[in-house]
Amino acid sequence: MFGFNWKYLCWTIILLGMEVFIALFINDHIIRPHIGDLLVVILIYCFVRSFLNISVWIAAIGVLLFSYVVEVLQYIDVVKLLGVDHSRFARIIIGTTFNWLDILAYTVGILVVLFIEKRWYGGIKRAM
Secondary structure, rough: OOOOOOHHHHHHHHHHHHHHHHHHHOOOOOOOHHHHHHHHHHHHHHHHHHHHHOOOOHHHHHHHHHHHHHHHHHHOOOOHHEEEEHHOOOOOOOOOOHHHHHHHHHHHHHHHHHHHHHHHOOOHHHOO
């Protein structure tokens, strides 16, 4: 189950750099909120696959469910419930605003992962 994969770690680092760049330098209504959410599920997927030797499907569904749970936590305003709403870090990491478009962005991000895994990395079945 545990195993190290350089390819996924490299993609994790590249995607993290892209996310940091978006967070620091882009303040619009498309790239930062939606493309950033799409990329973050790909980032998390690559991070998981960097250290766990699990199937594409299990990793993809796990990351997607995790993302949905985070969005639900935003809906119930968990940052405020936990009493950390004063923490900028907590507000950035957990988020504070539920949006159905975020759910769509997460879903599209995982579909991109599945497409890339099938097209360029030997197929989805290979990594099961």
